[in-house]
Amino acid sequence: MNRTYPKGRNFDNNSFGSTETMLEKEEKDCCHGCTRKCVCITALVLFMLIIIAVAIALATVFALPARTPESRLCTTADNLTGYLCDDRITCLLPSQVCNSANDCGNGEDEAASLCSNLPDSLPGNLFFRCGNPSIWIYSNFKCNGINNCGDCSDESAALASCPSCGSGWWNCNPVLFQYCNCVPRSLCQNGAQDCSDWSDEYVCIK
Ligand SMILES: [Ca+2]
Ligand SMILES: [Ca+2]
Ligand SMILES: [Ca+2]
Known part of the structure; x- marks a missing residue:
């Protein structure tokens, strides 16, 4: 018995016997492309976020030490040795350090590490030990004409190198x-x- 096929209809040998239509195949291809594109965008966004996070981390790591001056040594308006605040501009008189008043913007002049064991916790240029070593004064009271030590050792040429x-x-x-x-x-x-x-x-x- 001879079989005849409807005229005018093309049969795709590859899809013959499959229920997948051409339309479904096109949609499937389209979704594949879309998925790949979405994955690429997600990866790009993640990459950018990682770059931003690394940049913030680096900025934080390198910014923190930069806030603390390498040296606290500075010269006051009266030409005395002073204490430099974190802003690298404000130069305090030695007697403004550990005086229970926040004279630096961040209060670093009252930090426990600086004031916990006076005068030894202070930088050496901020204090002077009198002739009696148990007595000390802030260095801006040395050679100021006033007997701050009580024995005038802070005004002497020998001990304090006063002019x-x-x-x-x-x-x-x-x-x-x-x-x-x-x-x-x-x-x-x-x-x-x-x-x-x-x-x-x-x-x-x-
Ligand atoms: Ca202070
Ligand atoms: Ca007089
Ligand atoms: Ca004095």
């Missing part, structure tokens, strides 16, 4: 305990004895 009396001072043996080797010229000819030899009243000229 002789400056132009605003008169060299004599003061009668007042608060001075050591000189008295302020403002005390000259003020009608009161400030030097043991009265030179502040009879020799010194304001």
